Amino acid sequence: MTTVTTRTVEYPADNLTMIGYLALPAGAERRPAVLIGPEGTGLSDVERRRAEALAELGYVALAFDLHGGRYLEDPEEMLARCMPLLADPDRMRGIGHAALDVLRAEPRADLARTAAVGYGTGGAVALELGRDGVDLRAIGTVNATTTGRPGEAARIRCPVWAGVGSEDPIMPPAQREAFTAEMQAAGVDWRLVVYGGALHAFHHPPVDHTVRPGVGHHPRHAQRAWCDIVALLAECLPVTD
Secondary structure (H helix, E strand, C coil), rough: CCEEEEEEEEEEECCEEEEEEEEEECCCEEEEEEEEEECCCCHHHHHHHHHHHHHHCCEEEEECCCCCCCCCCCCHEEEEHHHHHCCCCHHHHHHHHHHHHHHHHCEEEEEEEEEEEECCHHHHHHHHHCCCCCCCCCEEEEEECCCCCCCCHHHHCEEEEEEEECCCCCCEEEHHHHHHHHHHCCCEEEECCCCCCCCCCCCCCCCCCCCCCCCCHHHHHHHHHHHHHHHHHHCCCCCCC
């Protein structure tokens, strides 16, 4: 197992002081860099472990914050924060750009090889970075088949991979179809994987607080989605020794 180095990083975004989690692989050379966005509840140990796992694979990884260091266990509080955010592409882009600035300020990050991966609200942020024309090598999302403002998907400059549960009531078939139609019309290199029988946030381990209806963990598909994301990164920004 490769030794990784981790630290928290504070930075301003959305009128808050965000607290991200940076994981660095062993060595001193520059490496491809990956942003990791959390579900609407906010940054947790789940995303921190994913940052560490990517660092083990040789990536510089930053798990970014959505709520100024808070994790929103109460579904109503989470919705009150996230729904206006999801309706405002400029706010999402601001959060994404602030995190991207932190990642790109890391001396070991290869600025020419950067990707954005996100879950739920964090995935929507990743997509908005693409729609804003950010130079990314790949965008990967789970539970985030969100559509953007008309025509802006044409500014996406990299492959887009999206995963969603077949039984996800928050991202139902009509939403998936609108997303794929947007990507296709824009000429994006896109892929959509529908995981049979999975609910919303199927990738997230069970939690000990109340969740919205239609949310549930699916261990097999969670592992498959992670492998699919790792494969996307290996294809689009491989780690070379």
